[in-house]
Amino acid sequence: MPLLLFLLFLCVPLGEIAVFIEVGDWIGLWPTIATVILTALIGTALIRQQGIATLMEAQRKMARNEVPVGEMLHGFFLVIGGILLLIPGFITDGIGFLLLIPAVRHSLAARAVQRMRPIDPGFGEEDRPDRFDYSSDGRGRERSQHSHTGMVIEGEAEEVGPEDDTPPRT
Numbered sequence: 001m002p003l004l005l006f007l008l009f010l011c012v013p014l015g016e017i018a019v020f021i022e023v024g025d026w027i028g029l030w031p032t033i034a035t036v037i038l039t040a041l042i043g044t045a046l047i048r049q050q051g052i053a054t055l056m057e058a059q060r061k062m063a064r065n066e067v068p069v070g071e072m073l074h075g076f077f078l079v080i081g082g083i084l085l086l087i088p089g090f091i092t093d094g095i096g097f098l099l100l101i102p103a104v105r106h107s108l109a110a111r112a113v114q115r116m117r118p119i120d121p122g123f124g125e126e127d128r129p130d131r132f133d134y135s136s137d138g139r140g141r142e143r144s145q146h147s148h149t150g151m152v153i154e155g156e157a158e159e160v161g162p163e164d165d166t167p168p169r170t
Contacts (some may be wrong), residue, residue, distance in 0.1 A: 016089035043085030073109035
C-alpha cells in the first residue's frame with residue numbers, strides 16, 4: 001500500500017505536467033490556464049447541484065427509516081470528484097468529471113457494496129446472522145436446515161413489570 005501511494009503521488013503530478021505541456025503547446029498558455037479555471041468552476045457548480053440532490057434523497061430515505069447506503073456512497077464519490085476538480089490539471093479533471101456521471105457513481109457504489117463484508121463477530125457457520133432471510137416478512141426465517149451446534153450462552157432473566165420502579169436484583 002505505501003508503494004502504491006508513492007507511485008500515485010509520483011505519477012499523477014508527472015502526468016499532469018506532461019499534459020499541461022502538450023495542451024499548452026497546442027492551444028497556448030492563457031487558454032490552458034482559462035480551461036483549468038473554467039473546469040474547476042463548472043465542476044464546483046455541478047457537484048453542489050448533485051450533492052444537494054443526493055442529500056435530499058438520503059433525507060427522504062431516513063424519513064422512511066431506511067439506511068441511505070447508496071446515497072452515502074454517491075456522496076463520498078462526489079466529494080472525491082470535487083477534490084479532483086479543484087486540483088489543477090486535466091487528468092484529475094477528467095476523473096472528477098467521470099465521478100459526476102450518475103451511472104459511473106452507481107457502478108462504483110455497486111462494486112464497493114459487493115466488496116464490503118459483514119464483520120464476523122465469532123459466530124460459527126451455523127450461527128452467522130446472515131444465514132437468515134429477512135426479505136419476505138422480516139421475521140428472519142432460516143435459509144437452510146442447519147442443526148444448531150453453535151455457541152450456547154447461559155444466563156438468568158427476571159421479568160420486570162412496567163409499574164415496578166425498583167431496579168432488578170443482581
